[in-house]
Amino acid sequence: MNSVIRAISAGVLALTVGSSWAAEKVTLGVSIPAATHSFTAGIVWWANKAKADLEKANPGLKVIVKTAANAPEQANQLQDLLTVNKINTLVIFPFESASLTKPVAQVKGKGVYVTVVDRGLTDTSAQDAYVAGDNTAFGKLPAEYLAKAMGGKGNIVALRGIPTTLDNERYDAFTSVMKQHPGIKILDAKYGNWNRDDAFKVTQDYLTRFKQIDAVWAADDDMAVGVLKAIDQAKRKDIKVVFGGAGAKGAIKTLMDGSDPRIQANVSYSPKFMYDAIKLTAEARLAGKKLPANTIIPSVLITKQNAKDFYFPDSPF
Amino acid sequence: MSLSVRFSGVCKDFGPVRVLHGVDFALEPGRVYGLLGENGAGKSTLMKILSGYEAASEGEIQIDGESRRFASSREAEGAGVVLIHQEFNLAEHLTIAQNIFLGHEQKRGWLLDDAGMRRAATEHLAAVGLAADADTPVRRLIVAEKQLVEIAKALSRKARLLIMDEPTATLTPGETERLFALIGKLKADGVTIIYISHKLDEVERITDEVVVMRDGRFVAREATASLTRSQMANLMVGRDVSDMFPDKAPPPPDAPAALTVQGLAVPGWVDDLSFEVQAGEIYGFAGLVGAGRTEAFEAIVGLRERSAGRIALAGRELALSNPRMAMKHGLTYLSEDRKGKGLHVNLGLTENLTLMTLERYAQPWLSHTAEHAALKQAVEGFGIRTGDLAARARMLSGGNQQKLALAKFLHPDPRVIVLDEPTRGVDVGAKRDIYFLIQRLAAEGRAVIVISSELIELIGLCHRVAVLRAGRLQAVLTAEHLTEEELIAHATGTH
Amino acid sequence: MPPVPTEALPAWRHLLSRLSGIGPLLGLVALCIAGTLLNPDFATVDNLLNVLTRTAFIGIIAVGMTFVIMSGGIDLSVGSMAALIAGCMIMFMNHLGASGSAVLAVSAGIVLALVLGSAFGAVHGVLITKGRIEPFIVTLGTLGIFRAYLTYLADGGALTLDGALSDLYSPVYYGSVLGIPIPVWVFAAVALAGGLLLNRTAFGRHVQAIGSNEQVARYAAIRVDFVKLATYSLLGLCVGIATLLYVPRLGSASPTTGLLWELEAIAAVVVGGTALKGGEGRIFGTVIGAILLSVISNILNLTSIISVYLNAAVQGVVIIIVAFMQRGR
Structure with missing residues (x-):
């Protein structure tokens, strides 16, 4: 660079x-x-x-x-x-x-x-x-934001896209920030294929598996849609933040309107x-x-x- | 050049069922043997073991005094033993030459030696007397020609023992003559031949000795000349088959017309065919393979396009456009191709029997009990021999399959039934059963149309016989004029 | 063959043929035990209902697919068809909802899904029977057409159901009756109806006969073209039903909607013991096959013992093992 x-x-x-x-x-x-x-x-x-x-x-x-x-x-x-x-x-x-x-x-x-x-x-x-x-920032900025929002401790589940170098760069950047915050635990990271339906299923299973989740890094605005639906369905109140990514217009609109308290920030990758x-x-x-x-x-x-x-x-x- | 065979104590089990019970006999080299037996007697199984398609469960086979166990047909062919199946083993889309050398391709280095194979194939074709180009795709050949290709293929494998399973089942008399001449030539070259056939007249003509099997056991080996046909039949069936055919009881002269066809034309097959069949009549159709008999009736029931023609059932003119409509108006057609068009061999007996008339059993849900009862009734009524009513159709012997097919196409209770080659590949006992069944159907007032290549059958069974040649009606012969000579003369156009 | 003692053994024969069909069921049971051992949360009611609910789409489509495959056909377009139907439904409901009653809009959308599905299926049927084109080619063609058209309608993005309609409609996916989610009820009803249709009606028998040997069926006075057309329509209807359950889940359709559903549905059918060449099959097997496929991914999500990179490999291995267990009939 x-x-x-x-x-x-x-x-x-x-x-x-x-x-x-x-x-x-x-x-x-x-x-x-x-x-x-x-x-x-x-x-x-x-x-x-x-x-x-x-x-x-x-x-x-x-x-x-x-x-x-x-x-x-x-x-x-x-x-x-x-x-x-x-x-x-x-x-x-x-x-x-x-x-x-x-x-x-x-x-x-x-x-x-x-x-x-x-x-x-x-x-x-x-x-x-x-x-x-900037794929590194795409992983780094959410990590820094989430670490701060969670006060340096809590449980995170992450979603990944499709196995590619681009996805690896983002995820590596995310985890390297989180290493500096020992109080935060990444419970698991599975592929949601940048797809709403797959993200919905993966999140359902996360919710079954983990009883206490503080934040979800959905890593993509499409996947965030599926994540939010799955959380709503399970009526789980423990998740405070869902962080998407890329700045899709629907997600930006939600952010501007403040219509979902779990959506407080995004990262641009337009x-x-x-x-x-x-x-x-x-x-x-x-x-x-x-x-x-x-x-x-x-x-x-x-x-x-x-x-x-x-x-x-x-x-x- | 020739080769001798000895079977000792050969047994074969299919699961819990034993189909061969210790077969012992020997065959001398360079002779022509007729292998006789009803369907299910075990002849095909024994021949498959000999030619490497099946393995014996017990016992041994000696070839030229040496005990052999072929693991595959390829190995058997290597030893000079070749079986020609009744249903040919030819790849339809390949050429004659490619078929002849299939699996034994000649190569020049890494590449196929097409020119060499074509040359060799042409020689073999000349030897069997088939005047066709070696590059012709096999699908373009008629059945008789395919048979000759099979024999040419056997020659290319340097066959010293040639087994033919019902080779004339689909041949016309002329083609059969040519085959017999070829068999004579092969014998003169020292090839041992085992000839499986249900046609006793043929066996009588061309074999030196007959071997008879029954119920998986060896029964007799006799010089052909020492037996009469009826003795052969008696040996096969194990009882006296004195008369194969029922007495002819013609319909009354004033019986109403059941099926009237006028000016039927089928593009490429049939021209201006008109005939009328009375209720209670058994009406035969003779002709060479390809004369258009099958095609005419496929067109009548709506399986094939008609370009002209009027069809009336019981005097009522109908525009039959599909087999369903024909069936609803009381006309069904049983194809000559039992496994390809007549029966679902992979389905159960019940499913086959009731397939055409399911609405009878669905109100609205299918009643399995009613279907089962119908099957039981059919098994009794048609004499279908099966150990297991839940069996699949493919587990039945040829004769029993044919009886099931008859039951299926009679299940809609047709007033006119067309039977295309009703006794093809069927043993003597089952044949007789089918002839009596046909007579019974006629006596019930149905019109029965029999398309057959077996002249004896047409002569013995029919009240009248129409002869087709190249899609045109040549003659309609009444019972008193029915002779083999007449029929052949009209069928071949040498009248 | 010499006759085996008559007065046959249809009873145990029947049982045997039933037994040969339980390969997939055994596989499913084994998987469930493994799942429970790996993570006790697997065996919770909530998780099992989650799995069943998400199986519903593929399962319902697979029931329809069973008929098509049984008759010797194939339909590769179902995923794209679902996406296009979802898109059309959403646009149609948004349009109606903007001017009139929301209830009316949602019910009209549901009817539209069913009508569109059957119509698309009928078009396949006509092209295959009257047009004499291979089903593989026809549906490969429409696979592209349907998805491209949705992408065009959605401008490449997502079509989203308006908020009020979405709230009204969402209970169709998220609601429960007697503690069982609605999609599971619908799945069960479709499977039951499919089983009845296949095993206890003339239509079902005709489908099997055509798949077993089309020529024989034609000669046996079966209206082959009509029956085939009906199987494709039926599958289209099933896709419509699946879609009307899918739309309320996320309230949106995008070009990734229904991606690869066709393969999942075909896999469910074949894993369940239906012969890909036709002539033989079971609805019950299909249902088990569909559930089995989603249980695999559920278990993988609930555990971390295998690298996520190998998830697809695990699914592949299980599919092959189950197919192996029910082979050779």
Whole structure:
């Protein structure tokens, strides 16, 4: 992480000056996962919004958005983008790191400028720039918040997403903070697959198994929905805090309205970084410049005070 | 080249049931043996043990004086013992050449030697007299040709003992003649042949000796020439089968028409077929395989598309569009393909019997007791031999399966019943039972239509016989004109 | 074969065929004992009711699936179908609820679920019988279509039931009668009706006959196309019932709703002893199979002896063991 910047607002751009590359027409391909759950739906929505905004502002720019249902399909799309759409710039949110490294390297080999979003490639020489959310903060901030809210002691159960490096980063960050608070015990952490139904079932079983739970780290706003329903059904009053994550609009709304006392904070991991990545890349290319090698869009703690800054009612996420 | 066999004390148990009880006999090399016995006599089981498909529970088999126990058919084939099943063992989608070498593919290095196999297959086909290209997919062949492919396959395995299970069951007379010529040639080449058949006239013609089995035991081995057909039948059944056929009792001349068909056409099969069957009549249909007899009746009951034709049951014209409608109007059709179209071999006897008429037992819930009672009645009425009423249909012998199938298609109480090859693969005793049953049905005033490739059967049973050739009606012969020569002449177009 | 003494033994034969079907039940009992030993909380009434309640969706669908598989068919689309029905229900109820009575909106939504399910099933049936397309392909196609359409309706996010409607509707999932949650009652009723339909009606027998050998059934004057179409409709209806129980649980539908339900339902049917190639099967076995599958994950959640990474492996092993116990019939 060479530079950590705040790049939420459109005007703030930290660019290193690149070679004297002639700014001509930019054809920018965007390759992202299809909208199969609300987070990726947000990615798709923000990508399309970036296309609309940027093409309107820059007549010399053409943005092509492609969605793929799995890694092989995404690899095929890369070839299509290159040969059919003749792109000279690519912004890609890879399905998987390992299996897409080679295909992306090939695209880069043809002289295309490549920005990789969220999931880093295994060989960083296959990319020109990397823009990502902050998974460490995604685990660290809730841990710090919960430790404080619980006064340094009590029982926590956690949910995990789908077994991936991204999930591991978050969970490792969470546990490393908790190690500093010996009074807090993580009773168990099981996979809820970032899915409401699975989170509901896992929570039901946690409630059967543990008689005293003070807080739940749901680690995702979708999973938090299932967690809350399961707690309501069991009529358990011992759980004081449920911490979701990612700042989905429903969760932010609850936070703003204060409609559920168990929801007091959230952590941002907005699919809006897709918008930022496209915008940063496009503007840099139009100006004939390069992006820094690593750009981290930080995750921040959202509370009732700053919640309205993170509320995007038009986005599906 | 030839090979001799000796069975000593061979027993076979299927679970608690013993089906072979210490079989002892020997076969000399280079002769043609007829193996006779009713269905369930144990001939097929014994042959499966000999050819490695089953293992004997006790006893031993000596081949050329050496005790052998084949663990698989492949091992038996290695020793020159090849069994040709009644239901062929051919992969329908593969070519003739691929079938002949299936499991014994010739290779050149790592790769298949297709050209070599095609060449060898062509030689074998020439040897069996089949004029077909070795690259023809087997599904395009007719039954008789498939039979020849099976024999060619056996030749390619260098068979020294060839076992044929009912090889002529589906062949026309002409095809049968060609098969017999081939058997003669194989014998001349020194191949020992075991020929299993229910057709005693064939056994009489082509075998040197007959071996008779009954109830899992060896009964007799005699020179064929020393026995008459009725003696053979008596040995098989263990009692005197003096007359196979009941007396013919034709319907009264003024009996009403039960089924009238006019101008029936089935695309690709039948052209302009018209006939009328009276109530109480047994009406035969003769013709070669592929003459369109089966297809005509499948079209009449609505299983197959008709392009023209009017059908009337008891004088009432109907547009029969499916078998259910035909059944409701008193017409049922029992297919020649017992296991593929006639019975659910994996279901129980009751389920098979009542399948067509379930609404009779459902008011609205099925009454298992009523169904059970119906089965008991059918078992008695049709003489179905089974130890266990809860058995599945596949556990019955061929003859008993056929009786169950008859019971099933008679259960809706049809006024017209079409029986396609009703005695195929059925032993002598069961055949006789079925002939008498057909006579009884006619006597009750039903019209019975019998499609058969066994001319003796048509001649012995029917009041009238229609002969089809290539989808066209050639002649309708009345009882007094029914002879084998007449029927063959019309069926082959040499009249 | 020589005749075995007549006056057969249908009684013990019957018992034997029953016994051969208890493989899954033995597996379930063994699992329950293991669960109790690992965590005594497993055997509490609350936990068992939780398990039964969450089994209800898959279980109800699996009952319908039993008919389809028995007849020699398959339906891969049920999970997506449930998601789409849930989405349509929610939009429809929100729409009605905004202008009129909430009770009316909820009841209309329930009716819509049943109608949509049967209609989707009937469409499958028509494509398979009249269109002569393999069921695998037809339902693989609709699997994509249903889910994509829901994703489109939900804009990729979640469709959520309005608060007032949600409160009114939620007792359908969370409520109890005589201490037993409503979904469990419905599951029991569907299973009972399914068993009766399969074993004691002409329709059930025809389904079995078609699966055992379609040709023979056709020759035996059974309306094969009609019966097949009915099995797919019946399955669709079951999906509708499952969905109307599902919606009040979370009050929402998203593109992940019902994900992989088809595999769970098919696994429940097959683990329960129904032959995937058709012709043989039992509703009772299916019910046991469905419960067994959710008990496995319940036990895994209640214990921490196995790495969470291996959860799927444990399920796989148990499924294979149970299938092994009821093989060879």
